Amino acid sequence: MMNNIVTYLADFHTGDKSDLFHQDRPITKTDEILLNETLIPRFINEFWTSSQRQSHSLHEISYRACFKAELPRFFINQLTKYGDLVYDPFMGRGTTLLEAALLGREVAGNDINPLSRILIEPRINPPPLAEIHRRLQEIPWNLDLKPELDLSMFYSPATERMIVSLKEYLLSRKEENTEDYIDKWIRMVATNRLTGHSSGFFSVYTLPPNQAVSPEAQIKINEKRKQVPTDRDVPAIIEKKSIRLQKDLTVAQAKNLQHLSARSRYFCQDAQISVTLEDETVALVVTSPPFLDTVQYAADNWLRCWFNHIDAQEFGRHITMSRTIEEWSYVMKNVFIELKRLLKPGGWIAFEVGEVRNRTVMLDEVIAPIGISVGLECCGIVINQQEFTKTANCWGIKNNQLGTNTNRIVLFQKV
Ligand SMILES: C[S@@+](CC[C@H](N)C(=O)[O-])C[C@H]1O[C@@H](n2cnc3c(N)ncnc32)[C@H](O)[C@@H]1O
Incomplete structure (x- = not known):
């Protein structure tokens, strides 16, 4: 050297x-x-x-x-x-x-x-894919909860329910001091999949994931593109991205x-x-x-911040x-x-x-x-x-x- x-x-x-x-x-x-x-x-x-x-x-x-x-x-x-x-x-x-x-x-x-620590810590300690898969099966995805703000311009009602359920699950794990490296990994991947410009994200088409637009701007994007948010399989998207991240x-x-x-x-x-x-x-x-x-x-990170309290x-x-x-x-x-x-x-x-x-x-x-x-x-x-x-x-x-x-x-x- x-x-x-x-x-x-x-x-x-x-x-x-x-x-x-x-x-x-x-x-x-x-x-x-x-x-x-x-x-x-x-x-x-x-x-x-x-x-x-x-x-x-x-x-x-x-x-x-x-x-x-x-x-x-x-x-x-x-x-x-x-x-x-x-x-x-x-x-x-x-x-x-x-x-x-x-x-x-x-x-x-x-x-x-x-958000920085949320994004880096789990990638320096990645859990095995089988454990991520198992945890995704255990999360209660259908809690009867509504977000405290209107996100209907980004998500369908079913997708929104899954995101809010995950948000609350992760919060409770933190508050009960039971959050482990698998939860942290899932939090990191979900934070990254909140919004984006393909079906690999939870949202309807919007700007790339590092730059969440305001709800007002998203309404305009939806009008211009004549689009409405469709249902997305949140755990499947998280699993798919986990596999891609750990590919190498x-x-x-x-x-x-x-x-x-x-x-x-x-x-x-x-x-x-x-x-x-x-x-x-x-x-x-x-x-x-x-x-x-x-x-x-x-x-630019307002939605990622909302998800992570x-x-x-x-x-x-x-x-x-x-x-x-x-x-x-x-x-x-x-x-x-x-x-x-x-x-x-x-x-x-x-x-x-x-x-x-x-x-x-x-x-x-x-x-x-x-x-x-x-x-x-x-x-x-x-x-x-x-x-x-x-x-x-x-x-x-x-x-x-x-x-x-x-x-x-x-x-x-x-x-
Ligand atoms: C250009 S980005 C760094 C990007 C990084 N090299 C990467 O590859 O992701 C600058 C970072 O500085 C952070 N930042 C801004 N002001 C700061 C400050 N006073 N102290 C610590 N971090 C700060 C921002 O949150 C942002 O993440």
Whole structure:
């Protein structure tokens, strides 16, 4: 393993190519940029692509602004070894944690959105399919209950009854302290199947599952498409998706994940505040913060929050929604102070940011001086330019207009 990605990138630049890189694509451009009197090298290439190796099936759940598994995989492979601790302070659906766990690293993560833990924890501890099947048979699906809000624009009455029955079953298991890893798995899958654009979801046709529209907007969609919600078999959909999610899971991986899951740690708080992880224990952080106020994490997740008895407005108040670069920089500086505390000497941060304000502001150029100001070394900006893919477009990953999908990652080291 290369223990210094800068050497690695530089070697690549001078022609010493490695298997991990695309053999047939030379670096398109490598330069340096002067930021606050520091020259920062930039490495631009197609360092990873989705076709290079498909992501593990366990990743296949949707979340706003999630990155692809190839991004954390690249840095985890280069910069850590088996058993190292990998951390993500803005974990979202948990892409970094899952990929790190699949590669045998210990994991910890944080997100102010309580849905995050619901989405990642069960995928780091997946129950056997036979047990999921058995539990789905045991759940009382026909409770005589109505939701406290009108969801008839999304669900038929029979489907709605099943969803509300499941919601109440899961709540009672939690309140009675009997919720186990099978319930958590079913909760995770159901949360993902609430709304979507195919018959694999509980709802009538609507936007993709990471973005629930308002009831008013759904009424308009139904009118325009001349559609009414039809009955959906909720337990069958959950079982089918469980099978798909576990499609690539080998016996050895399942055993390894089970071992790691007992040691994994999850937090739900503002990333500016210290988490209860010890100083100098983290080998690598791979993360992507909110890009100013571009994504409405609370509003887009209102239905997932309803299903999980989460107050979306409450966590929405604490989510970082910076209107100005100055506000955002202030928050990010506090985040870096905490990350520096957590990093081992020699530990790394791969901080993915994007282009905002119609591509007039490159957040990598903002973040590099912030990391330097807390005493980290900025080793470079890695810009991955990947050819536009159909999947990336469909799931709303940050594509640019020219038919490429660009990720900008600022790489820091604690020296
Ligand atoms: C770009 S997304 C991360 C997506 C993640 N990389 C993935 O693959 O799913 C940013 C995340 O930051 C979370 N977030 C926003 N403000 C936060 C804060 N102040 N502290 C912690 N998490 C926050 C959001 O809830 C969201 O999940």
